[in-house]
Amino acid sequence: MTLVHPELNPQAIARTYELDRRHVFHSWSAQAEITPMVITRAEGSYIWDGEGNRLLDFSSQLVNTNIGHQHPYVVEAIADQARTLATVAPQHANDQRSEAARLICERAPGELNRVFFTNGGADANEHAVRMARLTTGRPKVLSRYRSYHGGTQTAINLTGDPRRWPNDEGTSGVVHFFGPYLYRSHFDATTEEEECRRALAHLEQVIELEGPQTIAAILLEAIPGTAGIMPPPPGYLAGVRALCDQYGIVFIVDEVMTGFGRTGAWFVCDDEGVVPDLLTFAKGVNSGYVPLGGVVISDRIAEHFAHRPYPGGLTYSGHPLACAAAVAAITVMERDGIIDNARRIGTDVFGPELVRLAAQHPSVGEVRGRGVFWAIELVTDRHTRRPVAPTGGSSPVMAEAVRASKELGLLPFTNSGRIHLVPPCTITESEAREGLHIIDQVLSRVDTLCGASS
Known part of the structure; x- marks a missing residue:
């Protein structure tokens, strides 16, 4: 037309x-x-x-x-915030940042009670991995083939699609494994139950062969997005959670693309009854009207930094225009x-x-x-x-x-x-x-x- x-x-x-x-x-x-x-x-x-x-x-x-x-409600919220306070450094408290953090934590699963704000999804994954490595003292991170986690240096190495190849020098401490994908099964599975069981067995073998004491985190997209929109079979995310608990590994769920309504739920992992240690978000939190992302942090991870500084930050962390857009967007999602x-x-x-x-x-x-x-x-x-x-x-x-x-x-x-x-x-x-x-x-x-x- x-x-x-x-x-x-x-x-x-x-x-x-x-x-x-x-x-x-x-x-x-x-x-x-x-x-x-x-x-x-x-x-x-x-x-x-x-x-x-x-x-x-x-x-x-x-x-x-x-x-x-x-969306007129969100556009007006951004304009109102620009007239009130257009920018503020991240070391200060701000009403929109505080309210956005509250709204996000209330919708996240389990005891994920703090938010570290970033500018987008890639740096959210970068900081989640940094937190996991600092908390565990371990170097390696496991992520699946057929995945995408962002274009910055750590995030692109975590990525499991060909966009990683020109940027991968094999020095990032990332190990890739096969996730469940029944249509093109790597495990000769014929049912979702078989695919789930065999994919988890494969992941456990990778953990054992890499050395559990060397692995800081497993990072997964809740549902791989640009790699093919492959919903995990029932029980897979819970099975990964159990493996992380068994081996003392931090479980990071990337909900940058799936979060805030995309799949008909606030978050996929909550829909699946799974609580990660760290949950990353961006995109849908305010529909990209102003760049915003973040890491939602469990109490256990947050406690590690209670009396030692977290060595990371961004000039625009929790930018008031972005947070005002998030507050308005979450309000609209709930209201409408x-x-x-x-x-x-x-x-x-x-x-x-x-x-x-x-x-x-x-x-x-x-x-x-x-x-x-x-x-x-x-x-x-x-x-x-x-x-x-x-x-x-x-x-x-x-x-x-x-x-x-x-x-x-x-x-x-x-x-x-x-x-x-x-x-x-x-x-x-x-x-x-x-x-x-x-x-x-x-x-x-x-x-x-x-x-x-x-």
């Missing part, structure tokens, strides 16, 4: 693009080979590009606009039933409709997810499960899927050979079905292009 709004200024948009290409250095990109989309405005579940096209945002940008675009909406959309719309699409389209190998956090895995052959694009790469088929989605009015999120369905948690049922109708058309094109067989 194309809508030309009054503010559309072709000359200004052309200049925006020209200056971007001349001066902006983009992440994860070969600079001469990209053509960034100009986004001129956004509202709710939609964005408008520089040509006036309205696109349904099924990416939530980078899976962070949980309350949708330009946004988390319940995400769960309902997943249960009543995405879940059954994606199963139906999978049955109709031979290019769909598997669909999986929760809430408004789903992945469609595309294959050229259902029997061999050959993906349409390599891990960490793309293909003409995926390029066409992206192009067709935009042409039909949908901004997608894709990774390797998958289409992810990750709209705002505020999406309405009619908007969700609008997006699925477009996905249906895109999958028909993919079926033809890749010659998938059922």
Whole structure:
């Protein structure tokens, strides 16, 4: 659908693009080979590009606009805070920081009662690992293949997807292991129960062979996000918690992408009845309106630093504009039933409709997810499960899927050979079905292009 709004200024948009290409250095990109989309405005579940096209945002940008675009209550809270106190150093107390910490701790599982604020998810994971190493006096951290934990030095080495490779010199003290992924099982499992049991046995063997006394922490995404949205089988997170307890290892759960409603719960680990020692968050805490992340800390870890300084900090830790946005966003989520909406959309719309699409389209190998956090895995052959694009790469088929989605009015999120369905948690049922109708058309094109067989 194309809508030309009054503010559309072709000359200004052309200049925006020209200056971007001349001066902006983009992440994860070969600079001469990209053509960034100009986004001129956004509202709710939609964005408008520089040509006036309205696109349904099924990416939530980078899976962070949980309350949708330009929510008036949160925008006004940021403006009010800017008029009152625009910035304050982290060593001082501030009402918005204190209130944001309270709201986050009250929604975190178990006795996680303190928050160390960061600027985003990568540095949250950096500091969580630092806390674990300092608390245990051990050097190693275990994390899974098929994961993403951020782009800073420790976080990228913790990452288990190919973005790690150019940055990995093998000196970070990180050891990777295989997590559960039944569709492409590393354990020859045929059921979720088998996959869970064998994945935990594999992890325990890695712990034993690496030496439990050398391992500070195990770091896991509650549900791996950009690596494929693979919900763990029942009992897996609890099993990892038990292994950490058995061997005196700190358990860190990364809920940067899953936290604050994305899966239809405040946090996945709470939904699973699991309490980590450290929980990292960012993105959905305030929908990215102002950068904010953090580590929610158990009493045991916090006690270690009660009478010794924690050797870390950030100039913008708990920035008042970011915290005001978090307070407003959490308030809105609670007041408007946004988390319940995400769960309902997943249960009543995405879940059954994606199963139906999978049955109709031979290019769909598997669909999986929760809430408004789903992945469609595309294959050229259902029997061999050959993906349409390599891990960490793309293909003409995926390029066409992206192009067709935009042409039909949908901004997608894709990774390797998958289409992810990750709209705002505020999406309405009619908007969700609008997006699925477009996905249906895109999958028909993919079926033809890749010659998938059922």
